[in-house]
Amino acid sequence: MDFNSDKPIYLQIADGICDRILSGELASEDRIPSVREYGAELGVNPNTMMRSYDKLLNEGIVYNKRGIGYFIAPDAKEKVLEEQRRLFLEKDVPAIKARMALLGLDAKIFND
Amino acid sequence: MIEINNLAFSFQKYDVLQGISLRLEEGKIYGLLGENGVGKTTLLTLLCGLKSPKSGSISVDGRAPFDRQPSLLQDQFYLPDEVLPLRATAIAFAKERGIFWPRFSMEKFIKIIAEFEVDPNHRMDKMSAGQLKKTWISFALATDARYYYMDEPTNGLDIPSKAQFRKAIMQYTAEDSTLVISTHQVRDLENVIDPIIILDSKEVLVNASIEEIESKLCFDYSKELNPNALYVEQTPAGFVQVYPNDGNSESKVNLEAFFNTIHMHKDVAKSLFGNK
Numbered sequence: 001m002d003f004n005s006d007k008p009i010y011l012q013i014a015d016g017i018c019d020r021i022l023s024g025e026l027a028s029e030d031r032i033p034s035v036r037e038y039g040a041e042l043g044v045n046p047n048t049m050m051r052s053y054d055k056l057l058n059e060g061i062v063y064n065k066r067g068i069g070y071f072i073a074p075d076a077k078e079k080v081l082e083e084q085r086r087l088f089l090e091k092d093v094p095a096i097k098a099r100m101a102l103l104g105l106d107a108k109i110f111n112d
Numbered sequence: 113m114i115e116i117n118n119l120a121f122s123f124q125k126y127d128v129l130q131g132i133s134l135r136l137e138e139g140k141i142y143g144l145l146g147e148n149g150v151g152k153t154t155l156l157t158l159l160c161g162l163k164s165p166k167s168g169s170i171s172v173d174g175r176a177p178f179d180r181q182p183s184l185l186q187d188q189f190y191l192p193d194e195v196l197p198l199r200a201t202a203i204a205f206a207k208e209r210g211i212f213w214p215r216f217s218m219e220k221f222i223k224i225i226a227e228f229e230v231d232p233n234h235r236m237d238k239m240s241a242g243q244l245k246k247t248w249i250s251f252a253l254a255t256d257a258r259y260y261y262m263d264e265p266t267n268g269l270d271i272p273s274k275a276q277f278r279k280a281i282m283q284y285t286a287e288d289s290t291l292v293i294s295t296h297q298v299r300d301l302e303n304v305i306d307p308i309i310i311l312d313s314k315e316v317l318v319n320a321s322i323e324e325i326e327s328k329l330c331f332d333y334s335k336e337l338n339p340n341a342l343y344v345e346q347t348p349a350g351f352v353q354v355y356p357n358d359g360n361s362e363s364k365v366n367l368e369a370f371f372n373t374i375h376m377h378k379d380v381a382k383s384l385f386g387n388k
Contacts, residue, residue, distance in 0.1 A: 006333050008326055008364050009303055036287060043278035045141055045306040046287075051323065 010051035018080045028074045119168035128154045130314045136290055143305025144294040150313050152294040156261040160190035186213050188259040195248040197237040202247045213255035221254035241268045253284040260291040266300040274300050298367040310374050317374055318385045322365050328384045330355050331363040343373040
């Protein structure tokens, strides 16, 4: 897996899982690999994987069945959508607006 | 749990290590970093019992490695930087040596060596340096040891084998095993090693998890220089700069930049990551 350079790896992995939930590749009640399995797959330290899973657990996007593993929560997609929309509006939109102003473009570009 | 207390070692009158204290927890993959000649290899050979401390102590779950008790030896594996090209096929070697590790699995050895694309029927003294290293790595992982001490394991590996190595050390080591990996090739192992130990000639400068490093330092790739930058490095796209984290930001640790920051500011290293 290729990681970009500015975001902590554990967040990039959590984002990757959220993207797969949005695209439907991971559906609610799907089991995701154990920390160790996923770490081996990505070539990433189990500590880092644990931090990704902890973050998703805290946000209620995955849940843990003791002794069985991690599963996608029933309402994971709604939660991820809500959070990603909020982030898009708070971060991406202002950045796009600023860039458009810099380049002398207006909202008409979205019309086609 | 490995506890190193006030360890010292010297070659006759040359002091190599002094006052080293470290605690290594199970289930972790430690990256041992340090400049040439600071004693990384010496520390690994002390940990596995090849050398005896001049003073201070090492305890591996209550046992001193230099006592070389079979119960500890069968639970550990030391992989040196230069490995022996024996006059035997990989498979004969594994059969003969595997018996010293009670959990050694021939099946696992065959599986791992196949993943590294080395022919186990090839004679070790006819192999290339990289093939030989991969044979030893496969053997090491097949012993299912609890303590691994690896000196520059990615040296000599070709590009696909480095990725294979990263996967294999997570796939084939037990969850409660402890790995200590010395390396200069931090890019090879950047996402694998955590915590990070930085050794200096006479002391341990840092023993900290990636999470702790992230919480204390920012690694900034923007184009504006921060006045508090401890370290700045020019890159094709701008800078990498390292400065103290005010507690609000999260960035990806760049191990090369981290090492250089610590190397230039040993005082900062001590105040931020003071020895625990």
